[in-house]
Amino acid sequence: MNPMRKLFIVLAAIVCTTCQTVAQESALKGKKVLFVYGGWDGHEPKQCHDLLKPWLQEQGAIVYSYDKLDVYTDKEMMGKVDLIIQTWTMGSISGEQERGLLEAVRNGAGIAGWHGGLGDSFRNNTEYQFMVGGQWVAHPGGKVDYDVNIKDKKDPVTKGLKTFHMKSEQYYMHVDPSVKVLATTTFNGGGDAPWIKGVVMPVVWKKYYGKGRVFYSSLCHDANDFEVPEAFEIMKRGIEWAAQSKEN
Ligand SMILES: [Zn+2]
Numbered sequence: 585m586n587p588m589r590k591l592f593i594v595l596a597a598i599v600c601t602t603c604q605t606v607a608q609e610s611a612l613k614g615k616k617v618l619f620v621y622g623g624w625d626g627h628e629p630k631q632c633h634d635l636l637k638p639w640l641q642e643q644g645a646i647v648y649s650y651d652k653l654d655v656y657t658d659k660e661m662m663g664k665v666d667l668i669i670q671t672w673t674m675g676s677i678s679g680e681q682e683r684g685l686l687e688a689v690r691n692g693a694g695i696a697g698w699h700g701g702l703g704d705s706f707r708n709n710t711e712y713q714f715m716v717g718g719q720w721v722a723h724p725g726g727k728v729d730y731d732v733n734i735k736d737k738k739d740p741v742t743k744g745l746k747t748f749h750m751k752s753e754q755y756y757m758h759v760d761p762s763v764k765v766l767a768t769t770t771f772n773g774g775g776d777a778p779w780i781k782g783v784v785m786p787v788v789w790k791k792y793y794g795k796g797r798v799f800y801s802s803l804c805h806d807a808n809d810f811e812v813p814e815a816f817e818i819m820k821r822g823i824e825w826a827a828q829s830k831e832n
Contacts, residue, residue, distance in 0.1 A: 611824040613644030615666040622651045623672035627700050631807035632671050639820065645827075653677055656684035667694040667827040671701030682709055689715060690794025694826030698801045698819055703757060715793040716800060717760040718786070723753035725775025730754045732787050732803070732814070736766045741799075741821040742788065748814040755802035756785060763789035767801075767818070788818055790825065799826040 617640055621629035633649060640647050648661065653672070655661055657680050665688065677685075689695050695715070697703070704720035706712050713719045729751050734742045754769055756777075767788040773781025788801045799822035803815040810816045 610644050612640060612827055615645045615827045616664055617645045617647045617667045617669060617827065618655065618661065618665045619647055619649045620651075620653065620655060620668065620670045620672060621649070621701075622653070623675040623701065623705065626806070627671065627673045628806045629671045629673070629701060632701070632804070632810070635807050635810055636669070636819075636823075640823075643824075653681045656681040656688075659684070662688040662693070663691075665693050666830050667696065667823070669823065670695065670697045670705070671699075672705045673700035674704060675706065677706045677709060677712070682706070682712055686711060686715055686793070689796035689798070692795035692830045694797040694799070694829040695793075696799040696819075696823045696826040698804045699753075699755070700805075702800055703755070703802055714760070715798060717763040717789060717791045717798060718757045718800065718802075720755055720757050720802070722756040722777070723775075724756065724771070724777040724780065725754070727752055727805075728754050728775065730769050730772075733768050733770070734766070735768050736764070739764075739766050739790075741790065741818060741825055742766045745814050745817065748812065750803060750809070750812060750815065752803070752809050753805045754785075755787070756780065756783075757802060759786050759789070760791070763791045763800075765789050788822070790822070795829060797826040797829040799823065 619633055621633040637647055662684050700720055702716055703718055731747050731749055733747050734745050736742050765786040768784050769787050771780045771783045791798045801818055804810055
């Protein structure tokens with residue numbers, strides 16, 4: 585073969601491989617992401633926002649950051665976003681703010697979050713909890729050693745991952761039986777709650793609320809917990825999945 589032609593084929597193959605890699609990583613490319621952070625400070629909402637935002641932007645997402653819930657009443661914003669990421673532990677949400685959030689998700693915006701920022705927000709709001717698919721109720725023993733077991737090895741969010749260890753809060757949650765459970769943890773009965781020994785609890789799940797995709801992980805009490813590679817990877821993949829509801 586002509587050396588120039590051979591070089592061209594090799595270069596084309598390299599470019600093609602690069603294209604494929606970029607295409608695989610860019611489920612978020614061009615997606616409008618509303619990132620709402622606040623609530624109880626112990627969960628480091630701003631630090632977690634500052635950790636995730638650059639990654640979202642690297643993927644090509646357009647990120648709108650707000651530290652106030654009032655953005656949920658902005659009809660134009662709520663109508664255009666592909667994904668809402670919320671980290672807002674406890675606190676309270678007004679009726680109008682809640683309606684704005686729930687309507688956007690029902691209409692096809694995805695929502696993704698972790699730990700108390702999605703799974704322990706607005707304790708008085710049952711329709712919000714119906715959307716999330718679970719509510720935190722306890723973390724016996726505080727920060728403890730526990731394993732996360734991959735339940736669904738085929739789902740793109742957990743595919744290729746193996747059992748991993750966390751030293752953090754092990755969330756005990758009231759969970760909607762309709763969620764698709766991707767990972768679980770088993771309680772050992774410590775922390776003054778011996779009666780829950782052997783309980784298998786969902787840790788990562790996905791579900792729908794109307795047309796919107798809902799993704800939740802109970803991991804990552806604070807920004808340091810994102811240093812566990814599997815915990816961060818699960819969150820990234822879940823965010824990518826949830827951002828695609830409007831493509832269906
Ligand atoms: Zn926590």
